[in-house]
Amino acid sequence: xxxxxxxxxxxxxxxxxxxxxxxxxxxxxxxxxxxxxxxxxxxxxxxxxxxxxxxxxxxxxxxxxxxxxxxxxxxxxxxxxxxxxxxxxxxxxxxxxxxxxxxxxxxxxxxxxxxxxxxxxxxxxxxxxxxxxxxxxxxxxxxxxxxxxxxxxxxxxxxxxxxxxxxxxxxxxxxxxxxxxxxxxxxxxxxxxxxxxxxxxxxxxxxxxxxxxxxxxxxxxxxxxxx
Amino acid sequence: xxxxxxxxxxxxxxxxxxxxxxxxxxxxxxxxxxxxxxxxxxxxxxxxxxxxxxxxxxxxxxxxxxxxxxxxxxxxxxxxxxxxxxxxxxxxxxxxxxxxxxxxxxxxxxxxxxxxxxxxxxxxxxxxxxxxxxxxxxxxxxxxxxxxxxxxxxxxxxxxxxxxxxxxxxxxxxxxxxxxxxxxxxxxxxxxxxxxxxxxxxxxxxxxxxxxxxxxxxxxxxxxxxxxxxxxxxxxxxxxxxxxxxxxxxxxxxxxxxxxxxxxxxxxxxxxxxxxxxxxxxxxxxxxxxxxxxxxxxxx
Ligand code: SF4
Numbered sequence: 001x002x003x004x005x006x007x008x009x010x011x012x013x014x015x016x017x018x019x020x021x022x023x024x025x026x027x028x029x030x031x032x033x034x035x036x037x038x039x040x041x042x043x044x045x046x047x048x049x050x051x052x053x054x055x056x057x058x059x060x061x062x063x064x065x066x067x068x069x070x071x072x073x074x075x076x077x078x079x080x081x082x083x084x085x086x087x088x089x090x091x092x093x094x095x096x097x098x099x100x101x102x103x104x105x106x107x108x109x110x111x112x113x114x115x116x117x118x119x120x121x122x123x124x125x126x127x128x129x130x131x132x133x134x135x136x137x138x139x140x141x142x143x144x145x146x147x148x149x150x151x152x153x154x155x156x157x158x159x160x161x162x163x164x165x166x167x168x169x170x171x172x173x174x175x176x177x178x179x180x181x182x183x184x185x186x187x188x189x190x191x192x193x194x195x196x197x198x199x200x201x202x203x204x205x206x207x208x209x210x211x212x213x214x215x216x217x218x219x220x221x222x223x224x225x226x227x
Numbered sequence: 228x229x230x231x232x233x234x235x236x237x238x239x240x241x242x243x244x245x246x247x248x249x250x251x252x253x254x255x256x257x258x259x260x261x262x263x264x265x266x267x268x269x270x271x272x273x274x275x276x277x278x279x280x281x282x283x284x285x286x287x288x289x290x291x292x293x294x295x296x297x298x299x300x301x302x303x304x305x306x307x308x309x310x311x312x313x314x315x316x317x318x319x320x321x322x323x324x325x326x327x328x329x330x331x332x333x334x335x336x337x338x339x340x341x342x343x344x345x346x347x348x349x350x351x352x353x354x355x356x357x358x359x360x361x362x363x364x365x366x367x368x369x370x371x372x373x374x375x376x377x378x379x380x381x382x383x384x385x386x387x388x389x390x391x392x393x394x395x396x397x398x399x400x401x402x403x404x405x406x407x408x409x410x411x412x413x414x415x416x417x418x419x420x421x422x423x424x425x426x427x428x429x430x431x432x433x434x435x436x437x438x439x440x441x442x443x444x445x446x447x448x449x450x451x452x453x454x455x456x457x458x459x460x461x462x463x464x465x466x467x468x469x470x471x472x473x474x475x476x477x478x479x480x481x482x483x484x485x486x487x488x489x490x491x492x493x494x495x496x497x498x499x500x501x502x503x504x505x506x507x508x509x510x511x512x513x514x515x516x517x518x519x520x521x522x523x524x525x526x527x
Contacts, residue, residue: 001393002269003383003387004265004279004280004386006386006398007280007283007351007382007385007389009350010282010347011347011348011354012345012347012348013341013357014342014344014355014453014455015355016353017401055453056345059345071347073346076345126350126353126399
């Protein structure tokens, strides 16, 4: 642990798990989406559902979704600010003993009410958070690494393909998680990288006809740094 | 003494290790040691770390100012302008002990209430106990006119002591009760205060151990699950306790139980604590009739 986890983080109160971690989930979620949206439906689970509203968890998640960091003083006014941007917000609460005590599921919708992304995150204490599910596929990342998410048609050779493109650009893969959906025949790879994957490289990956989507996310320590 | 090169990583398990390593590498200053520890282990230059900590100190200062700007009232109404009341008391010269004591209480309340009202604070070690370090350390060091650089360095002492607690027990109320939050906050604040008063390792260890000992067993029982009652006033007991314990250590009183053993005791007490008293709001103050009324209102 860093000493700045003890004298820190700088955050909006009142609770590291219920506001700081919640804001971080929202932030990660919007960086995974990476495009405009018109509506969000947010489901709070368990402890988040019980005490979440009183702790400002709702405001923190919305703040994060608007791209605010966990120390952004606009978080308490996030509902208002979302409304000004024409974003519709829905909340529901659920109990599910199979889920983490502080879990949230966020659904993003387009103007035409089409579901763009379903993403779940957990606030795991001390302001840390993890994204645990994207469109029903289990994943596990928390902003410690630069991330590359690649969705592709499940045909042979795809991992070799994007592995090589990254290698050609001297981008090292620290971890690689792959899952696939037998019904849709789509696969999702979540790569934790040692350095950020820039746009010119994602463009090369995107050119492959079997690639459906590529999202590159910068590690949070860069965006979240307080200095 | 021969100069032993400092390795690329510094591994320590507890305060005893810190003492041994400081001897080994001939480091006299506890802040210097923890700065080096952080610098080596995170691979970041000390100067960068110092400026980052300076920023955290600045946020702490701002949180006192903001917490005193207007009466802090939470949406639940459980927190209703406590710091502002203290301000009035001070302005009317009605302090029981003296203005400095009242100021410590006022500033601690200011930050803790600001936290409850979704203001910007430095969790130290947690958001629920965020008032302690600024309330005690900043108020006293300002009064004593301690240079800012020294206060920044003392935050590395505080962070290091917190790390020792986190490695051997916990800093989370949900895991070990409020002793782990406000107890730890008090212990790390006492250490920082004594560092600012130029005290040696033994003195810092004793003051910090006193502070943690005094709050052992403190349960976590927030009313309606909100970080408001009893949290905000517990910040005050933790900051006042930090100052009292630093004062005792300053007088030369030394702890019988070493810091590491106090931390171990805190760990065992935390593990014996029923879950009803660990942030679940199923015991303690949270189930008093008056508390239940608040919880019911919140639901309806
Ligand atoms: S009572 Fe619990 S929630 Fe409140 S400050 Fe203490 S540990 Fe934190």
